[in-house]
Structure formats: C-alpha cells, structure tokens
Amino acid sequence: MSQKKFWDNKWNEFEADKVCVADFATAFEKKPWPGRKMLLDLIGDIKGKDVLEIGCGNGLLSVYLAQKGANVTAIDNSIVSVTKTEELIKYNKADSMVKAYKLDAMEIDKLGRVFDVVIGEHVLHHIGLFSIFAKLLFKIIKKNGQGVFLENNNRNPMLMFARNFLAGKYGIPKYGDDEEFPFGLEKIKTLKQNFNIVNTYYPEFIFFTLADTYIFRSPGIIRNVLFGLDKWLYRNFPSFHKYSYSQIVELKK
C-alpha cells in the first residue's frame, strides 16, 4: 500500500473531535513513555518558542506543545492528518497557538520562516531525498535553535531480519507502509555534514517487546515479562542501547 493511502486510512480512524488533549497530557505526565519524555526533556521550557512539527499525524503532540505555551506550526503531507489536526485544534480551543498545513517535508522552506525548535516523531525515516531535506532543515532552524526527532533504528540485525523477511508473511503482521525504511547511520552521517552538533540517544531498549508485538502476540503476563526483560537489559547493559529500535536524534547548528 502506498505511504499516503496507509496514513490517510490510519488517521481517518482518529476521533479528533472527542479527544481532550489536557486529559491526554495528565495521563502522559503521570506515566510518561520514555521516548516522548526524553524528547520533551531535550527541548525543555517551550513557552513562547516557535515550534515546527513535521509529520504531525493526529496532531496530539502539536496541541500538547501549544498548551505548554509554544507557537506551533504543524505539517503533514497527508490531508487526512491535517484535517484531523485542525479538528483537534478546534475541539481543544488552541486555534491561536497552532496552525496546521498540508505540506511535504521537502517543502519546509516554503513556510518562509525559521523556528526555535523543529520536532518530529517517527517521520525522518519516511523521507527519501534525505541529503536535500537535511539542507532545508538546517535553513529553517534558528541560529541557537534545535532539531529533535524520535526515530526508529536500523542497527539491530535481528530486528532488521525480522522486518525484511518475516513481517507480512507467515501470519506475522506488518505495521507501516511500503516506502519507509528504519533510520540508520547513513542518515546520521548526512545530518553531520550539515549540523555542527548531532547527538543520538536511546531512551529505552525496545527488542523483546517488539518481537512480542509482531511474533508472539502473547497474553498480558508474558508481554509484561518481555517488557521487564527489555527494561532490565536497558538498565544493566548500556552497550546494548544502540541496538534498541528507538532512538532520538538531536541537532544543533
């Protein structure tokens, strides 16, 4: 299935006119998931800052950041995503703080402005012409600004084998479209050719939990054990972190 169709279908299911972002924020702040938490810790106090979210999906992160006081521009190349984000903005009365546009990441220069923070969750690995994109990204970040992206990671050979040869076959589901490819060192190298500082972080170890999602699809108790195993490995084996399916890329000029 094409990337656009896949995401249009996914966002169509989101009931944007029923989601109270403040409730979501309370739930998240009580029990934050590690990737989003590290992303937000890296950007720090966002009040009054100009933020661009690339690949805003259902708009939840953009509206959340607006409620924290940021002036947010949200873009996505799926019209359904943008329509849902607009509905979410309206329902949460965040109109004055967030604007959503249908725009491809390869056209961010068309916004005609620069940002303190450019943020994205699971979007960079969808972008094909990455060296051109990296140059555009550099242009739209302010001098003391920052790019922060939560991404997947292609450095674990076992996960990549499972993704390439098992997902979508033998009754194993495939989540994701046909045009994406997990984020890896070659794209980080491209970013390093453009930005002075490129940091990578691994907010959690995702391995057994992912295997469970795809292959075992086990009942709660086994899943909890596998989740615990990932947590234990993360705590005790820092050298394994780079094999996690989750990473954060931070960019500074």
Ligand SMILES: C[S@@+](CC[C@H](N)C(=O)[O-])C[C@H]1O[C@@H](n2cnc3c(N)ncnc32)[C@H](O)[C@@H]1O
């Ligand atoms: C994996 S989803 C992530 C959505 C959201 N950030 C989240 O974490 O829930 C990827 C999103 O990026 C959008 N996208 C993919 N390629 C894009 C591009 N080249 N320009 C803008 N948006 C893109 C898709 O339409 C989709 O909404």
